[in-house]
Amino acid sequence: MENNEQKKVVLSLIQPTGTPTLGNYLGAFKNWKSMAQEYDCLFGAADLHSITVRTAPADLRKRTIDLFAILLAMGLDPEKNIIFCQSHVSAHAQLGWILDCYTQFGEASRMTQFKDKSAKHADNVNLGLFTYPTLMAADILLYNADYVPIGADQKQHLELTRDIANRFNGLYGDFFKVPEPFIGKAGARVMSLQEPEKKMSKSDTNQKSFILVTEDPNVIVKKIKSAVTDSEAAVYYSENKPGVSNLMDIYSACTGKSYEAITDEFAGKGYGDFKAAVAEAVVEELRPLQEEYHRLVKDKAYLEECAKLGAEKASRIADRTVRKCMKKVGFWQY
Ligand code: ATP
Ligand code: LTN
Numbered sequence: 424m425e426n427n428e429q430k431k432v433v434l435s436l437i438q439p440t441g442t443p444t445l446g447n448y449l450g451a452f453k454n455w456k457s458m459a460q461e462y463d464c465l466f467g468a469a470d471l472h473s474i475t476v477r478t479a480p481a482d483l484r485k486r487t488i489d490l491f492a493i494l495l496a497m498g499l500d501p502e503k504n505i506i507f508c509q510s511h512v513s514a515h516a517q518l519g520w521i522l523d524c525y526t527q528f529g530e531a532s533r534m535t536q537f538k539d540k541s542a543k544h545a546d547n548v549n550l551g552l553f554t555y556p557t558l559m560a561a562d563i564l565l566y567n568a569d570y571v572p573i574g575a576d577q578k579q580h581l582e583l584t585r586d587i588a589n590r591f592n593g594l595y596g597d598f599f600k601v602p603e604p605f606i607g608k609a610g611a612r613v614m615s616l617q618e619p620e621k622k623m624s625k626s627d628t629n630q631k632s633f634i635l636v637t638e639d640p641n642v643i644v645k646k647i648k649s650a651v652t653d654s655e656a657a658v659y660y661s662e663n664k665p666g667v668s669n670l671m672d673i674y675s676a677c678t679g680k681s682y683e684a685i686t687d688e689f690a691g692k693g694y695g696d697f698k699a700a701v702a703e704a705v706v707e708e709l710r711p712l713q714e715e716y717h718r719l720v721k722d723k724a725y726l727e728e729c730a731k732l733g734a735e736k737a738s739r740i741a742d743r744t745v746r747k748c749m750k751k752v753g754f755w756q757y
Contacts, residue, residue, distance in 0.1 A: 432464075432600075433462040433570045433605070434465040434563055434566050435455060439483065439490045440626060441626060442489060444613075444635055444636065446625075448712075450607070450613060453676070454605070455572060466505075467505075467507040469559075469562065470483065470510045471510050475540070476552075489720065491726055496715035496719055498711075498715075505733050508733070512737045514561075514565055515558065516558075518748060519557055521745075522587055531583075537556075557587070559580050563584050564588055564600070565741040568602045569600065570605040571603070572604075577604075585601050588602070591751075613673060616631060616666075633646075643702055644702040650666060653667060660682045660686070674700065674704055678704050
């Protein structure tokens with residue numbers, strides 16, 4: 424790339440609703456890390472989004488700090504990129520409100536995540552759960568992001584973001600960059616270790632269904648050993664073997680080996696050997712992140728310094744966008 428050519432902007436956030444899983448790591452973080460080399464990246468904790476579900480204050484704070492430490496431990500560079508926490512940048516809530524007024528009730532009602540989450544938390548179907556996607560649109564549009572790395576589950580929200588941006592641009596002249604989704608191939612969908620038809624999710628109530636990125640290696644080994652497979656005792660990729668195929672996906676994402684190479688490697692061997700190899704690959708994959716995480720999480724002063732730097736850099740861009748957007752809408756400015 425030429426030096427004078429502007430790099431594309433990439434943005435993605437993750438909610439601090441729990442410790443990230445191997446699914447988040449392979450499906451999201453690994454892509455983020457490779458994108459950070461090539462693009463101007465903003466990554467961070469979507470803590471405003473996470474109060475759509477009731478959380479104890481101490482838990483929210485701890486999870487946010489932990490997530491921030493994990494992002495740094497992955498090797499994302501807070502000097503080169505913008506690593507930040509959404510609630511530290513007031514422009515997100517400001518633009519979120521403006522975009523609410525350019526989004527139709529019917530559009531927001533069609534969001535499948537809203538339907539799923541309101542069924543799951545029937546006692547707390549709050550307005551934030553409903554306007555969640557417009558806040559997400561604000562996150563993205565504030566920074567003129569070109570690409571948004573997301574899992575398949577967030578595609579509908581990104582489509583809505585594009586619709587809102589196009590609508591606003593249609594009314595006021597080209598203003599927002601219309602973002603593209605970026606859905607990585609490897610590890611795009613890591614499945615539950617216990618119910619391999621369901622995606623691995625940090626909010627699953629069954630602890631054995633997921634591996635946390637900070638999990639003790641011995642626990643990782645145990646969880647993979649108890650992963651659901653089938654009775655055939657043959658390692659090959661097939662729709663009819665969701666448990667084994669999921670472990671192959673995990674092994675392949677960690678080692679770079681193809682499905683054929685994995686099938687050859689375990690020809691004539693049982694699931695015991697296969698699972699032991701998968702567990703070792705996962706432990707090795709997560710080792711550098713874990714070592715760095717344990718070091719960083721104790722260094723509160725450093726984490727705060729990085730959060731402050733991220734907030735300052737993000738606010739500089741976001742405040743400008745909000746100011747310009749408010750001018751377009753017709754707010755009185757002095
Ligand atoms: P929750 O359990 O709180 O709904 P989650 O673990 O499903 O959360 P999110 O916080 O919604 O994860 O997602 C963060 C990012 O990780 C998103 O880009 C999402 O698509 C990706 N991701 C989440 N789970 C998986 C998975 N099992 N496999 C691959 N990618 C995933
Ligand atoms: N909704 C996303 C988290 C999220 C996000 C964003 C992702 C909030 N704001 C902006 C990409 C860009 C989720 O639940 N995974």
